[in-house]
Amino acid sequence: MSQDDNVSAEIPDWSREQVRSFWDAGPKLLRSIRRYQTAKKRGGVWAAMSARYWVIIHRFWSIVSQCEIHLHTKIGGGLRIPHPQGIILHPDVEIGVNCMIFQQVTLSGPVVMGGHVDVGAGAKLMAPLRVADHSTIGANAVVTKDVLSGQTVVGVPAKPI
Numbered sequence: 001m002s003q004d005d006n007v008s009a010e011i012p013d014w015s016r017e018q019v020r021s022f023w024d025a026g027p028k029l030l031r032s033i034r035r036y037q038t039a040k041k042r043g044g045v046w047a048a049m050s051a052r053y054w055v056i057i058h059r060f061w062s063i064v065s066q067c068e069i070h071l072h073t074k075i076g077g078g079l080r081i082p083h084p085q086g087i088i089l090h091p092d093v094e095i096g097v098n099c100m101i102f103q104q105v106t107l108s109g110p111v112v113m114g115g116h117v118d119v120g121a122g123a124k125l126m127a128p129l130r131v132a133d134h135s136t137i138g139a140n141a142v143v144t145k146d147v148l149s150g151q152t153v154v155g156v157p158a159k160p161i
């Protein structure tokens, strides 16, 4: 996992969320959240029924992946969760565009992530904190302080390298 300079921190790349196969749990879970939020914004009877349908789909993929991402979470476009197993996101987190989150990551409270932030497997981000654009959190890091733009932090507690 190394930062790709061509990824935008502002313009969402929706192709990153594309579902590639039936058991593509991450994109499927994300799609249920996107469709639920769209239905809720639309309002009306059909939208309410659609929202209920996507709640069931969300439950299914949440159980399959043992992952907790709430239906109301603010997520910028282009999030990649290639292995969603064990990802736990507090409902108050905010995620910028084109981020990537690996398995077993916990965002413990109101964490605000900028655009194009990559979070390595097993990392824990202890709120409240901000992670700025184009930064990287190393695998198994425990982040207790704000991360600056373009920084890579590793370790427990996480320090820049």
Ligand SMILES: CC(C)(COP(=O)(O)OP(=O)(O)OC[C@H]1O[C@@H](n2cnc3c(N)ncnc32)[C@H](O)[C@@H]1OP(=O)(O)O)[C@@H](O)C(=O)NCCC(=O)NCCS
Residues within 6 Å of the ligand: 001, 002, 083, 102, 119, 120, 121, 136, 137, 138, 139, 140, 141, 152, 153, 154, 155, 161
């Ligand atoms: C943080 C990360 C992006 C750094 O990659 P990098 O820029 O290539 O850094 P390097 O491998 O050159 O390591 C630089 C230093 O940081 C240390 N380091 C790297 N990653 C570390 C980590 N996660 N925890 C603790 N130290 C780490 C290295 O030991 C090295 O230390 P040294 O200079 O004392 O020898 C990468 O190591 C990482 O953790 N990626 C996450 C990948 C992941 O979760 N993949 C999931 C796939 S399923």
